[in-house]
Amino acid sequence: LDELLERNDYTLKLVSWEKETSKYIRDIYKEQQKADNVIVLIGPEGGFTEEEIQKSVEKGFKPFSLGPRILRCExxxxxxxxLVQHYWGDLGIFS
Structure with missing residues (x-):
């Protein structure tokens, strides 16, 4: 995880977090509509620790929710x- 957090070659850095209850990918899209290189961190079964989320936020990652249900990491x-492809135009929806 530390190696990924140190990378600076992404224009958008996202981290999925089950404890985030108010920010979704669509909200992040409204804030940042241009993103050429995107990285999305998905936690292991059981999720990221509070410390891991804090470190990711300090490195510019934006936590987001996938809704109230806990999904398998896969x-x-x-x-x-x-969702990233949908909102940032890779599927031709908004572009």
């Missing part, structure tokens, strides 16, 4: 990438 990764 499913959360697929859902997150699909």
């Amino acid at each position: 499913t959360a990764a697929i859902v997150s990438v699909a």
